[in-house]
Every structure is written in C-alpha cells, then in structure tokens.
Amino acid sequence: MDKNGNAPGEEAASGSVPSTAGPAPRHLPGHIAAALAGAGGPADSAGQPWQGRSLAGDDGKVHNFEDDDGTADAGYLAAVTALRNGSGDEAAVIASLATARVFIPIIAQLAEEAEGAGALVSDKQADMALVMLKAADGRNAMPAFTSAKALADWHPDARPVAVYAPRAALSAVSEEAELLVLDPGSEVTFVVRRPALWALAQQRPWVPSYLDGEVAGSIADAAARFPAVRNIGLLPGAGVASATGTGETLPGGGAGPELQVVLYLEDGLDAAAVQELVAGLQAAWSRNVLFGERVDSIEIKLRRAVQ
Template sequence: MTHRFSGHDPGEGKDTGGVPWEGRTLTGTGFDGDTGEADARLAHLLAEADPDPVALVEAVSGARLIVPVVAVPGEIDDSSGIPADATSDMASVTLVAPDGQRALPAFTSTAALSTWDAGARPVPVTAQRAALAAVQEGCDVIPLDLAAPPGPAAYTLRPSMVWALAMGRAWAPAHSDEHVAAAVSAAVSDESDVAAHRLEPGPEHALQVCLNLRPGLTADQVRALVTRVGERIATDGEARARIDALAFRLQAG
C-alpha cells in the first residue's frame, strides 16, 4: 500500500510539495476570535415560531455561518483481501431530498453542528460564501441548524433567499420585489385581453399573479395567455431567481 504523503518529513522545513515553510505569511480567516456561538439576533429570530422572513434573511446576511465538512473515502487498501479505507478526503456536505431538491446545510453555532453530526468539521464562512457555495453545487436551499437525522431544520432558506445572499443584496418577497414587478408588467404588456394585473403572496411561498381578463375568452384562449405570460417571466433570469414558485389567479374584469 502506498501512502499519499509517504516519505514526507515536516521537520525538514518543507511542505508536501517541497516548498519551504520559511518566509511564508499566514493570514487569518477573518474569524480568529470566533467563539463558535450563534449570532444573537439570528438565534432570537430562529427561536420564533414564525419569524419575519425579511428580518431573518437580513440577520443571516450579517452573521457568520458554519458549513460542515466530513471525511469521505479516498484510497482503498485491499492488501488483506478485505477492502478498507487507506486514506480519506474532506468534502462539504450536500443533501438530496426524495423530490430531488438539493440542499447545502449550514449552522449558526458549533453546538448546533455537533448536535447534527459530532464528527463533522466546522468551517466558518460568511453567509455570502455559503450561498455562493450552494449555487455552485447546484443546491436549491440552505437548511439552517438541522437537527439530528431525520430531524427538521430551524429554518430553510428558499432559492430566492439563497440567490439574494449570493449576490450580496437585500431580499424581498417576490410580490413586493421591484425587479419582479417590472418583469411581470413587461410580460403582460402585449396582452390586450389583460385589463389589469397585480401581485400577491400565493400558497407555499409562490408569487401569485392576478390577471383581470376580458370577458368572453374561451378556456383554450385563457390557457394560451397564461402560458405566454409565464414563459415571458421565465425568460428574465434575474426575475426567475427572485421567484420561488409562480401561480396565477384569474378573474373577469
């Protein structure tokens, strides 16, 4: 069996690549004085039964988060006839729900992380870095402070929240987001059968687009109109990233 760093002696003054330690400057992580405790404001909001989402995302944006890193099998030693891990690597954790939704878990404190997995290594990061990692890993959501499996999260940051954190901007619900409002207005502007429209909060955090339609439209005409409007909204990538789900409510008028 060959070890990855066999023959390396740190006492010789060089790293595994042969580069001398002498003359190097070690810089801090930005969390040198971190005690591992949760941000007080964020912890207070997470303790509420139904925290205000705007206030919560704002608190998250200014807090230090902890992402877990765990050991994964590397080289395999089968010299004894029984395969066993000879080495291991460290990797960030991503979770996949039964419906295929991917998640990057994050924690507000080392205590919360230990409750979930005592063997995970805590890596402190800014909320923006955690969100950027989620986007890069194709994760839709960030569950905060997951309980021990199969426990729930204290709060799950939705896709629009993750995107806002990654972009370093304030988050707003889609129905009160100015960019979304402009995108919807553009999507209905060429529809002569839409007399008026407005945005409302919908079920399951969806944006509900209320359309007042000209009387007398057939069911097929209505379906085609709604499809066109939905597709136009979807072509605006920034608007799509700010909308967790889209629903329509139709009425004559």
Template sequence: MRDKPQLPGHIQAAIDRNLARQNRDAFGRPADSAGATWEGRDLSGPGIDGSTNPLHAFDTDDGLADDAWTKVSQDLIDGNADEKDVFKVLEKIRVFAAVVPTVAETSHHTHVNHNGHEHTVESDKESDVALVSLTSADGRGALPVFTSIPKLTAWYKEARPVAVWMPRACLSAVDEGNELVVVDPGATLTYVVRRPAVYALAQQQQWTPAYEDVQIAQELSELTDLIPGLAQLAMAPGRGVATQTTDGTVVAGGGAGPELALVATPNDPSDTIGNKLMLSTLQTLIADQELLAQRADTVEIMLGSTG
C-alpha cells in the same frame, strides 16, 4: 542502538509529497509562498471582530447561536419579522458548515496466503473532507448550515463543524452547484434561503423578495396588453414562502416552495377555454423575462377572481 522504526510506505509517501510542496527560502528553510521564512515570525496582534487571533475571526466563539439570529427567528415565529429582516441578520452572522471525512485515494495490495490463494486488501492512502449537501424536493442541491454546534451535532453527529461567515457559506454553496442554503435543518425552525437570496449573500449585495420587487412588477405590467382576455396581473407571495415550525406554527418566511405568485384576473371569468388560453400565453411570455428568471426563485400562476 535500535534502528529507527520505518513508517508504512503510503504514510511516508504522503509526508514526502507534502515536504516537496513546501515553499522554502534561499537557505532551504520552510517559508511562505513569497519566500519569507516562518522561523522567528511574530503572529501576535489584534484579531478580527474581537478575536485574539489575527488569523482567525472565531477565536472566542462559544459555538452557540448568535443573539441576533435567536431574536429574529423568534420574531419571525411571533409574526413580528419577515424575510427581509432575516436576510439582514444572515448578512452578518457566523454559521457552521458540516464536513465529513472522505477517501481521496485508495490503494490495493494483493497478498498470497499459505494455500496459494490471492486476496486483495484495500486501504486508504489519502483522506480529505467534504461539505455535506442535501437534495431538495425539486431535485436542486442545498447546503445545510447551522447557527450553533449543538444543532449541527443533533442533526448529524458524525459531522464536524467549520465556522464560516454566512456570506462565505453561500459563496461555497454556489461554487458547489447548490441553489439553496438550509439553515438549521431538523431544528424547531428550519429556514430555507432561496437562490436569489443565496446569490445576493454570496456577492454581499442587497436583496428584495421577488413579490415586492418593483422592477419585476414594471416588467410584468408590459405584458398585460399582449395577453388576450387578461384584465389584470398582480404579484403576491407564493404558497411556498411560508413554512412551519416543528410544533406546527406557521411562519411567514423560510419555505422552500414557490416564491412568487402571479395572479391573473380575466376579463370574463366564465370563459373557461379563453382563460386556459390566457394562462398558457402568460406562461409562455414570462419564460422569456430575464429579470424575472434572475430575481424570482420559483413562480406559480394563479387565476384571479373579479369578485
């Protein structure tokens, strides 16, 4: 009778660690965290959102883009939708996060060859997976997500897709320290979801673009009388709200640049020195506006014209 083959030590050690962490019932059988044995358990039943698997919402997922996303992205390109319309779709769709394998623990073994020379061999003891993340032009972290598997593999063929609801993806982005979520990088339309919208999706709350936020406008209106030389302060979409498709079509939403423009109209456009002081004072005062900091991703100040 042949002896049972021996597994490599690091593999056997990993198996032993996993077995040691398993929950067991009173009779020593594998069980869940409540001590209920897995043996004989019936996991059949109706699934989530049409799935046949009660534990998985994406059992029947074909890996293609959701029809709602296809429609709203085309409407955005055609000028028939805006950022609010896109947000409403993102609240409800499945996306794919990209993960790659990583080494969680490495072992080093020293060997001596026949000449008496030592050399070290490095081998993986444990592996894990990690979310792929990006760094935006302004240095902030960004989580890429994809509306379909083909778009993910076209962007990074070594990555593996993990299906997740968009709000859950945004929650993971926040947990990982990312302020932005980039939808379909490298595709015809790449759409950037900025920090306030990411946070709103993660918390499943409503969101209004900063340039349409009435409460921000009310807060800023109180600053007008405090700034010498300022006649009027207005809000408008920032230059970074718009983006372009790969064929150069300008799209009014999904850009990564400044979200909110504050247009400061002076009492005297010809007073160059006075207007510089006005803009400097405005910049100092808005830095202390907590609501603005929370609801506006990035702000640019522009000098308006009285003409």
C-alpha cells in the same frame, strides 16, 4: 407552475436528516479547505483532537473565530424571534445573515484504495466531503447551521467549519445548489431560496419577489400584450411559510413557491383560451432576465375581473 415546470403548490422539503447513503466525495471550495486546514486537520488550531470532543461549553470554542463559543448569532436569533411574533419578516432574517457566522458540515469519506509501485496497495485515505441534500423537487440544497449544537444534533460525526454566511452562500452557488437550508432538523429550519442565496453571496440587499417593484413591472409589461388580462396581483406564495418543529407556522423560511401571481381575466374565456394565455405569459416571463434572477418559483391563480 414554477420556472422549471413544477406544478403549483409543490414544495421542496428542507431535508431534516442527511442521506442514509452518505455524501458523495466533493472537491472542497478553497475557503472551506483553508478553514479546515486552519483548524488543524484531526485537531483544532490549539492542537486539541476533534475525536471525542463535545461541541458544548468550553470544548465548543471555534478557534478560527476569536471568542466564538459556537452559539447562534444574536442578530439571526433576534430576526427569527421577530418573524415568529409577527413583528419581522423573512427579508430581515436574510439581512441578519450578512454578518452572521454559520457552520458548514464536513464529513470524512473513505476514499478508494490506491495502487502503489510494484502493485502494492496503499492504505485507504479519508477525503473530506461537503454534505449536500436533495430537495423534494430535485434541486440541490446545502445545509448550514447557526450553532455547533444544532450541527452536532443533526450529524454527530460531521466536523463544523466556521464561515461567515455570505461565504457559505458562495459555497452553495459553486456547488450548484439553489437552496441553503439553515438548521435542518431543528425547531426552526429556515430555507434561503435561490434569489436570496445569490444576493447573500454577492453581499447585496434582497427584496422578496412579491414586494419587488421591478418584478411587478416586468410581469405587468408582459401581461399588457394580453388584452384578456384586466389586472394583476402579486402575493406571497404558499411556499413562503414554513413550520417549526412544534407545528407553529412562520411567514418565511419555506422552500417555495414564493410568488403568487393572481390574474384577473375578462369573462367569457373558455378553457383552451385560458391555457393558451397562461402559457404565453409564462413564456414571456421566462425570457425576462430580471424575472429569472429574482423569482425562484411561482404559482398562478385565476380570477374573474370585476365588471
């Protein structure tokens, strides 16, 4: 069960397509609004209209980023390639985002008619809306795209606003999103979970909870108050892995649960005693600030301690 009470093994979907109901109008974060204004509103900063534009080739130049042709960041692609061939890990993918440019999709949303003086009705106005997804476990997720082509393939009507990935993470946090979904609907969709999202927004390194020595220490300290727990093991949770569009399994990019806690218990406990012990441990972990900041979701496995 995760810290929100979700059942073990329950995973959040990355959301491969936008909601058919369309995004609700949302106030744009300041830097997103500034980037959009800098792109010239209905035209880019070079005065070329967005309407009818291709996002490939020379038409895909992103004028807010000099010499940007809209392709994915080379460092991110290298980190994903290493993840796929087993020479890298998900922490390296997150680290590559620290200097990577991504695209936030912005969609024109028709606003309500406004009444003017003398009961005259003004023309309808188009508001610019951030696109938000809803994960399978109910959490908010913000999509971002590593290339202009990936965004156009996902939603042809969305306008790409180029920002650095830490800025995108800040936007996600300000919108109360707990997940940043990179390239939904693409061959590789990578989910940045809440602890990594916060670290990226703060521009500090991120260590997965299953490799975090301080997390292990806080878990062990809580377990020390329960004599029936003889030992503890920390492993990547079942939700760390993700699948590519062709069915290849990647050891990273999943939505959770991210941490598997293996409890090795003394023999002779009945079901009620085990349930009480697990509930007590979860209550202790939930009160730990460090645990709350660095652990997104957990699953608990019970094992009999070796005598």
